[in-house]
Amino acid sequence: MMKKQLIMEKALELFAKQGFEATSVQQITEHCGISKGAFYLSFKSKNELILDLLDYFLRKILSDIDYLVKNTKNAALLYEFYETLFHSFQKHHDFAKLLLKEQILTINDTFMNKMYAYEVSFEKMILTLLERNYGETIKNSKYDLIYCVKGLINTYSQLLLFGDAPFDVKLLIQSLVEKTNILAKYTTIPFISQELLQTLKRPTNENITKEQLLEMMEEKIEEMEDSIEKESLSLLKEHLLEPSFSPAIVKGLLENIRHHPHCKMMAYLLRHYWRL
Secondary structure, eight states, X not given: OOHHHHHHHHHHHHHHHHOTTTOOHHHHHHHHTOOHHHHHHHOSSHHHHHHHHHHHHHHHHHHHHHHHHHHSOHHHHHHHHHHHHHHHHHHTHHHHHHHHHHOOOSOOHHHHHHHHHHHHHHHHHHHHHHHHHHGGGGTTTHHHHHHHHHHHHHHHHHHHHHOOSOOOHHHHHHHHHHHHHHHHHHOOSXXXXXXXXXXXXXXXXXXXXXXXXXXXXXXXHHXXXXXXXXXXXXXXXXXXXXXXXXXXXXXXXXXXXXXXXXXXXXHHHHHHHTTO
C-alpha cells in the first residue's frame, strides 16, 4: 500500500474514534508506524489530510451518482439513485458518520469552498434526475423538490448511520421512492422557486453585504432556542449594526457559535466579513 493511502486509512480510524480536532498528527504517525517527517512528505498539515479524505470519498460518491443519473433508464432511475447513495454511505460508514457528526472541522476557506462546491454539484445531479424522471409535470416544483430530496437523504442517512436497530435498506429505498413520487405528483404550493434558489446561493467574499448578514442573523436568531449561542449571535448582530466590541470579544463570541448547527456558516461568513 502506498504511504499516502496508508496514512489516510489509518487516520480515518482515529478520526472515527476521536473526532477531527481531538486527533493529533503525533497520534496519526504512531498509529501508522511512521515518523512525523514521513507524514509531512505526504501532507503539509492535518487539515490537508482531512481535505484529501473529503475529496477521496465525496468525489467517488458523486462520480457514481453522476454516471447513474446520465446513463440509467428512467423507470429505474429513482430507485437506483437512492440505492447507490445509501450503499455508498454503508460502504464508507466511518467517514460518512464522521461528516454528519462533526459536519465542520476548524473552519477555513478551503474546506468551506470545497463543501460548497460538492453541495452545488449534488444539487445539479438531483435536478437532472428529477427532470429526467418527471419531465414537465414538475416544472413549477422541481427546485423545491431538490430540497425535499436532500432533506429525506439527510434525515434517513442519520438513522442509517447512528441508529442501533436493525436497518432494512431495501425497504428504506422503496419508501423513499414512494415519498418522492408523492411529492412530485401532489406538490401544488412549492416554496423554493428558481429565483429564490439564486438568492440562497452562498455569498462570495466579494459580494457579501452587511444587509445580507443582518437578514441571515435575524433568521437564525428566530430559529434558535434560548442559549449562550443565541445570546452570542444577538450580540454579534448588535456589533454589526454599531461596532462596539474589541476584536478579542468578537472572536470569543464567534467561537461560542461556531459549533452550533444553525451557526456554522454564519460564523464563517462573519469571520470573513470582519477579516478575523
